[in-house]
Amino acid sequence: MVTIKDVAREAGVSVATVSRVLNDNGYVGADTRKKVMEAISELNYSPNEVARSLYKRESRLIGLLLPDITNPFFPQLARGVEDELSQAGYRLLLGNSDENIQKELEYIQTFIQNNVVGIITATNHVDYKIYEALDLPLVLLDRASENYPAVYADGREGGRLAAKTLVEKGAERITLVKGPANIKPAQDRFQGAIEELSRADVDFSVLSTTSYSFEEAQGWAEELFDKFSDTDGVIASNDIVGIAIVHEAMERGKRIPEDVQIIGYDDIPQSRLSYPTLSTIRQPAYEMGREAAKLLIRTIKKEPGVEQTIQMPVELVERKTTRKE
Amino acid sequence: MVTIKDVAREAGVSVATVSRVLNDNGYVGADTRKKVMEAISELNYSPNEVARSLYKRESRLIGLLLPDITNPFFPQLARGVEDELSQAGYRLLLGNSDENIQKELEYIQTFIQNNVVGIITATNHVDYKIYEALDLPLVLLDRASENYPAVYADGREGGRLAAKTLVEKGAERITLVKGPANIKPAQDRFQGAIEELSRADVDFSVLSTTSYSFEEAQGWAEELFDKFSDTDGVIASNDIVGIAIVHEAMERGKRIPEDVQIIGYDDIPQSRLSYPTLSTIRQPAYEMGREAAKLLIRTIKKEPGVEQTIQMPVELVERKTTRKE
DNA sequence: CCTCTGTGTGTAACCGGTTACAGATAAAGT
DNA sequence: ACTTTATCTGTAACCGGTTACACACAGAGG
Numbered sequence: 206m207v208t209i210k211d212v213a214r215e216a217g218v219s220v221a222t223v224s225r226v227l228n229d230n231g232y233v234g235a236d237t238r239k240k241v242m243e244a245i246s247e248l249n250y251s252p253n254e255v256a257r258s259l260y261k262r263e264s265r266l267i268g269l270l271l272p273d274i275t276n277p278f279f280p281q282l283a284r285g286v287e288d289e290l291s292q293a294g295y296r297l298l299l300g301n302s303d304e305n306i307q308k309e310l311e312y313i314q315t316f317i318q319n320n321v322v323g324i325i326t327a328t329n330h331v332d333y334k335i336y337e338a339l340d341l342p343l344v345l346l347d348r349a350s351e352n353y354p355a356v357y358a359d360g361r362e363g364g365r366l367a368a369k370t371l372v373e374k375g376a377e378r379i380t381l382v383k384g385p386a387n388i389k390p391a392q393d394r395f396q397g398a399i400e401e402l403s404r405a406d407v408d409f410s411v412l413s414t415t416s417y418s419f420e421e422a423q424g425w426a427e428e429l430f431d432k433f434s435d436t437d438g439v440i441a442s443n444d445i446v447g448i449a450i451v452h453e454a455m456e457r458g459k460r461i462p463e464d465v466q467i468i469g470y471d472d473i474p475q476s477r478l479s480y481p482t483l484s485t486i487r488q489p490a491y492e493m494g495r496e497a498a499k500l501l502i503r504t505i506k507k508e509p510g511v512e513q514t515i516q517m518p519v520e521l522v523e524r525k526t527t528r529k530e
Numbered sequence: 531m532v533t534i535k536d537v538a539r540e541a542g543v544s545v546a547t548v549s550r551v552l553n554d555n556g557y558v559g560a561d562t563r564k565k566v567m568e569a570i571s572e573l574n575y576s577p578n579e580v581a582r583s584l585y586k587r588e589s590r591l592i593g594l595l596l597p598d599i600t601n602p603f604f605p606q607l608a609r610g611v612e613d614e615l616s617q618a619g620y621r622l623l624l625g626n627s628d629e630n631i632q633k634e635l636e637y638i639q640t641f642i643q644n645n646v647v648g649i650i651t652a653t654n655h656v657d658y659k660i661y662e663a664l665d666l667p668l669v670l671l672d673r674a675s676e677n678y679p680a681v682y683a684d685g686r687e688g689g690r691l692a693a694k695t696l697v698e699k700g701a702e703r704i705t706l707v708k709g710p711a712n713i714k715p716a717q718d719r720f721q722g723a724i725e726e727l728s729r730a731d732v733d734f735s736v737l738s739t740t741s742y743s744f745e746e747a748q749g750w751a752e753e754l755f756d757k758f759s760d761t762d763g764v765i766a767s768n769d770i771v772g773i774a775i776v777h778e779a780m781e782r783g784k785r786i787p788e789d790v791q792i793i794g795y796d797d798i799p800q801s802r803l804s805y806p807t808l809s810t811i812r813q814p815a816y817e818m819g820r821e822a823a824k825l826l827i828r829t830i831k832k833e834p835g836v837e838q839t840i841q842m843p844v845e846l847v848e849r850k851t852t853r854k855e
Numbered sequence: 856c857c858t859c860t861g862t863g864t865g866t867a868a869c870c871g872g873t874t875a876c877a878g879a880t881a882a883a884g885t
Numbered sequence: 886a887c888t889t890t891a892t893c894t895g896t897a898a899c900c901g902g903t904t905a906c907a908c909a910c911a912g913a914g915g
């Protein structure tokens with residue numbers, strides 16, 4: 206490994222001088238700078254981030270904690286975060302929590318141990334003490350909180366919008382799929398939908414589910430039509446479940462949207478490829494990731510007037526699983 | 531920040547002793563150990579990885595470089611890698627290369643600067659000089675190479691299998707969708723399919739595409755049926771494109787699999803949720819990730835007899851877009 | 856009683872950067 | 886001519902761990 210000392214020797218100067226040209230601070234003579242630059246490229250030197258991080262007590266790393274990158278909603282977030290951060294010179298330490306406190310704590314712990322300069326997390330456990338003790342910039346993503354800056358889309362509003370849409374489009378026996386109880390945004394959208402449905406003059410029933418996984422989605426869909434075979438409007442807990450329900454409805458020979466309308470949530474990329482294409486409530490996931498990253502960077506740089514929380518718009522995307530009028 | 535010195539002071543011992551109990555090496559008296567343990571939990575101390583990493587010249591970080599986490603094939607890989615690595619105490623530094631050399635080099639660079647102990651990469655540019663100069667354990671994932679250990683599935687065989695399947699199931703005017711030219715595995719499976727099709731007594735045509743993206747998949751599907759409207763068997767470049775083709779076929783009122791059979795590649799989770807469910811060539815992505823991680827760990831630990839390369843089996847998954855007999 | 860060995864602990868160097876501080880030189884101001 | 890100031894550079898301390906080495910002591914073996 207070639208170190209700053211090697212460069213210093215090669216250039217015939219002290220390490221301090223090399224450091225100064227590297228960081229472009231302090232005075233350095235023009236020809237000295239040149240010699241140093243030459244030595245650097247001669248030796249193909251690149252500074253050791255770890256040493257820098259140790260002295261400065263901060264790295265250029267940022268911790269990103271997501272529930273499960275395998276759920277297609279999260280890669281969008283992750284990508285947004287990464288694109289924004291990498292452009293600003295930060296790198297990503299990634300962890301999947303599986304909504305499991307233990308794993309979450311472990312990751313937060315190692316984020317700290319690695320001197321990250323900030324953390325972006327989609328957690329349901331912000332109130333846990335490790336977060337309180339944290340004196341690092343923290344931004345919540347896809348989650349809201351009183352106590353921390355956050356970037357999220359209004360789940361309640363999204364839930365209302367989904368329900369309202371189905372009601373307006375003439376669904377009369379609506380089934381509302383309730384997502385996993387331990388996931389906050391799932392509950393928000395559920396509450397929003399309940400709210401709207403209660404207000405309207407429709408019958409509705411609720412199907413409780415406990416996961417968003419692909420493997421189980423099929424099962425929820427079957428259960429849905431087994432239990433509520435005459436439903437004519439389904440509000441899915443997310444697009445994965447929505448797509449599974451579309452699939453199951455087709456399988457059972459139901460006409461979409463004539464016999465049953467279905468509305469998803471998230472607008473993951475594959476929703477526009479299902480058959481029929483899935484109407485859904487869109488969350489701008491990629492943008493949310495970017496915004497969270499921007500917010501975090503501003504917080505790290507202590508820029509004044511940082512918005513403490515950014516609420517992103519949800520939006521109805523009308524495709525083929527809802528009626529036209 | 532509480533450091534090892536604070537612990538030493540609290541316990542009334544030297545930092546060396548604290549370090550010894552932390553790492554469980556060297557001699558430490560039973561009661562001294564106890565005092566140190568108490569001081570550690572009293573102060574809620576956790577050691578600074580950066581300092582450790584600097585002295586030891588190795589961290590517990592591993593760099594993972596993927597083309598694009600937004601493509602549903604890669605999260606599976608990533609998850610496999612992560613599950614295996616995190617269990618072994620390693621953490622992940624993640625980068626998306628977008629198959630772009632520039633980004634790739636940047637990430638490799640920062641991996642090195644951060645003292646990673648190993649790198650897992652899905653690159654098409656192994657032969658680039660930065661990899662040669664690397665004296666770090668490196669494992670290729672989803673890519674093969676003469677020069678580095680690798681974990682991949684046999685694309686050529688997969689391509690053959692896809693073609694063979696369609697031929698056997700009676701497709702007579704096959705269309706082969708060729709994936710992006712710069713992506714090695716896409717070309718392997720294409721070659722395999724070509725090989726098999728050439729051997730068989732069928733007509734076939736080729737549609738060239740330049741991306742795997744969701745946004746464009748729809749376009750390829752339309753182009754496919756515009757150009758080859760009478761095709762009765764499609765070998766898609768991957769499942770994303772496959773699902774788009776299924777969708778477009780349905781849209782155009784074609785019966786699947788009677789009028790047109792379609793076979794995908796990868797077996798991403800959503801393939802079993804399309805309508806009809808997509809027959810495909812499965813790559814065991816999650817397992818590939820795990821194997822790559824295991825291989826890397828063994829290499830890092832210098833365990834003897836590490837298999838230099840692991841070829842994972844591809845497998846036909848028969849679902850509803852191919853005929854039964 | 857003396858040596859040898861195993862155990863327990865502390866001191867200080869070291870990892871590769873950054874920066875406070877001091878010293879040198881030259882140009883500018885009085 | 887003398888002070889002041891700006892520019893340039895080097896020395897060494899420091900970040901928070903790890904570990905080589907030295908030293909002390911106790912019990913075993915002769």
